[in-house]
Amino acid sequence: MANLDDTLSRCGVKISFTEEKGRCFIATRNFCPGEIIISQEPYASVVNSQHGLRCDGCLKSTNLKKCSKCWMVWYCGISCQKSEWKVHQLECEALVKLSEDRRKMLTPTICLMIRLLLRRELQSKKVISTTADNNFQLVESLMAHISEIGEQKLVLYAQMANLVSLVLPSLELNLKEVAHDFSKLACNAHTICDSELRPIGTGLYPVISIINHSCLPNSVLVFEEKIAVVRAVSPIPEGTEVTISYIETAASTETRQKALKEQYLFTCKCPRCINQGKVEDIQETAILEGYRCKDMTCDGYLLTIPAEKANICQQCGLPRDQKEIEKLKNEVEKLSNKASVSLSSGNYYEASVLYKTLEQLQLKLFHCFSISLLRTRETLLKIFMELQDWRGALTCCRLTITVYERVYPPIHPLLGLQYYCCGKLEWLLGETTDAVISFTKAADILRITHGSSTPFVLELLAKLAEAHAEAAYKLRPDQCG
Numbered sequence: 001m002a003n004l005d006d007t008l009s010r011c012g013v014k015i016s017f018t019e020e021k022g023r024c025f026i027a028t029r030n031f032c033p034g035e036i037i038i039s040q041e042p043y044a045s046v047v048n049s050q051h052g053l054r055c056d057g058c059l060k061s062t063n064l065k066k067c068s069k070c071w072m073v074w075y076c077g078i079s080c081q082k083s084e085w086k087v088h089q090l091e092c093e094a095l096v097k098l099s100e101d102r103r104k105m106l107t108p109t110i111c112l113m114i115r116l117l118l119r120r121e122l123q124s125k126k127v128i129s130t131t132a133d134n135n136f137q138l139v140e141s142l143m144a145h146i147s148e149i150g151e152q153k154l155v156l157y158a159q160m161a162n163l164v165s166l167v168l169p170s171l172e173l174n175l176k177e178v179a180h181d182f183s184k185l186a187c188n189a190h191t192i193c194d195s196e197l198r199p200i201g202t203g204l205y206p207v208i209s210i211i212n213h214s215c216l217p218n219s220v221l222v223f224e225e226k227i228a229v230v231r232a233v234s235p236i237p238e239g240t241e242v243t244i245s246y247i248e249t250a251a252s253t254e255t256r257q258k259a260l261k262e263q264y265l266f267t268c269k270c271p272r273c274i275n276q277g278k279v280e281d282i283q284e285t286a287i288l289e290g291y292r293c294k295d296m297t298c299d300g301y302l303l304t305i306p307a308e309k310a311n312i313c314q315q316c317g318l319p320r321d322q323k324e325i326e327k328l329k330n331e332v333e334k335l336s337n338k339a340s341v342s343l344s345s346g347n348y349y350e351a352s353v354l355y356k357t358l359e360q361l362q363l364k365l366f367h368c369f370s371i372s373l374l375r376t377r378e379t380l381l382k383i384f385m386e387l388q389d390w391r392g393a394l395t396c397c398r399l400t401i402t403v404y405e406r407v408y409p410p411i412h413p414l415l416g417l418q419y420y421c422c423g424k425l426e427w428l429l430g431e432t433t434d435a436v437i438s439f440t441k442a443a444d445i446l447r448i449t450h451g452s453s454t455p456f457v458l459e460l461l462a463k464l465a466e467a468h469a470e471a472a473y474k475l476r477p478d479q480c481g
């Protein structure tokens, strides 16, 4: 078996170690934006059917057929079924013996653990080959943070381990070890997303898992089918640590730190986080997650002045009453719950009315760059798409882009995708010149984050070329009234 260090050195990276972070990836050469740093097949992965059915082999969602024995996994054809067969054969035998009640208890994380343990078994029996970047020793070396995990979670992991051992009795599992492995999954498994960053499954990529987090990362993790691909998004000089983001970074430092502590059990000290408590960070938090000026003609935000026990607008100095804020907050919360229930029931028209009312109410409470308002508009965009209200969708999309441009760095996949969505809507509505601008902005970003020759980006480039030709045709002198 080739050595992992040799494999990584061919990619231009090496593993290093720091007291603070544990293992980390260091670039051993310069990387340009868009360059692939490393890619990896999963050690184990599962489709999360809650997000729609997918082929277990290639994750496509078309021409699916159920496994005729267990009825629990789907394939798009014989070649995908064959590629997954060695693990699924054992999994299938175990699944068919389960009662209906037990089957219902099989969450994606439990299914992932079942596959992981079956793969370990098959590799130890040499039925599946072992490679430098695909072996159980790599899984064993993942961080587990077991001593920092709370009692409640430990009990949960023990229960999950027990269920796994009931599904796989022939493996005679050590329950403590399996519970320990669940804690590894919690801070190392990745959500597999499609090109538009919609979640479709979960996978464990033990080499990619060595990459640490930054709220201002120099790389991005995307998926091409099941393969995890890490690309540089900014120039990475030799000797620099390669970082990705584990979380949604459109949030205040406090919110990001909380999310990282809860799931990954560390305190981030990245270039964005070290500013916590400084004036700019306090201001940014107030804008993203605080409240706006009472005067609707002023676009200021509030800061609490402790000495005066008052919320004061930082632009015009007007105070805003705490009771009035609380009242509005309650109204927003109530309406938000109602709107979300309506959306879950699939009543898109009613949901659109409720979310539009919510947006108007939030505008009285939050700054125009507020994350809560952004989430409402993102939901409204999806609803308008469902209702085929392209004009409403375009308005929402443009409003979200203004916030994305502020909260994300210039090369961020979500910003690229939002420009792409905007371009498609503009084109559909005949605003071809605007569509060309949006497609160009999308292509400039997605070429880097998703790769310039992937089918997803090639499709975008084809649309851009077509919109360009259409815009040029419309601008011909004989076409202008």
Ligand SMILES: C[S@@+](CC[C@H](N)C(=O)[O-])C[C@H]1O[C@@H](n2cnc3c(N)ncnc32)[C@H](O)[C@@H]1O
Pocket (backbone or CB within 6 Å): 020, 021, 022, 023, 024, 141, 142, 143, 145, 187, 188, 209, 210, 211, 212, 213, 214, 264, 265, 266, 267, 268, 269, 270
């Ligand atoms: C997916 S692993 C990353 C690889 C890990 N350093 C290792 O040695 O295996 C996630 C864990 O790495 C550590 N980590 C990741 N990013 C970090 C950061 N920016 N600062 C401190 N620790 C970090 C945390 O312990 C976290 O739970």
